[in-house]
Each structure stands twice: as C-alpha cells, then as structure tokens.
Amino acid sequence: MKDFIFAALPFVIIGICLALLAANHNRIKDSKEKNHMTEGMCIGMCFGVALATSMHLNLGLGIGLGMLVGETVGMFMPKK
Numbered sequence: 001m002k003d004f005i006f007a008a009l010p011f012v013i014i015g016i017c018l019a020l021l022a023a024n025h026n027r028i029k030d031s032k033e034k035n036h037m038t039e040g041m042c043i044g045m046c047f048g049v050a051l052a053t054s055m056h057l058n059l060g061l062g063i064g065l066g067m068l069v070g071e072t073v074g075m076f077m078p079k080k
Contacts (some may be wrong), residue, residue, distance in 0.1 A: 006057070013065055017072045024075065036074040044070015 048066015052059050 002018020010065055014068060017024055017068045020072050021075070034079040036077045036079060037071050038074070039078070040070040040072075041067045042070070044073070046069070 009041065044066040045063055046063040046066070047070070048064070049056070051066070052062025
C-alpha cells in the first residue's frame with residue numbers, strides 16, 4: 001500500500017496543480033497585476049529538496065513537485 005501511495009502521489013499533485021493553473025489562466029492573462037510565481041517556485045524547490053532528502057525519495061521528483069506546488073501557491077499571492 002505504501003508503494004502505491006508513493007507511486008500515485010506525484011500524479012495526483014501534478015493533476016491538482018495543473019487544474020488550478022488552467023482554471024486561473026484567464027484571470028492572470030487578462031489582469032496586469034504581478035504575482036509571486038517565481039518566488040514560490042524557488043521556495044517550493046527548496047522545500048521539495050528538503051522533503052525528498054528527509055523522506056529518502058528521488059531528488060528529481062522532489063525538485064519537480066516542489067517547483068510545481070510553489071508556482072501554484074505563488075500564483076495566488078498578488079504583489080502590492
């Protein structure tokens with residue numbers, strides 16, 4: 001069961017993040033406001049590496065998923 005969860009978890013996270021990105025694409029494209037997408041990607045990559053290292057997962061998987069999740073979170077934070 002543990003192997004199945006670790007095998008399916010990246011696909012679930014990628015699907016959720018891509019759905020959020022697709023749902024908010026028109027809002028971001030039409031507005032001129034800036035967001036924290038690049039900062040979120042950098043911080044997400046750091047957390048992904050830390051999580052992958054601490055849980056003994058593949059480092060490439062941690063970097064990729066961390067960047068994707070960080071990009072999605074940073075997209076929702078507008079700059080002031």
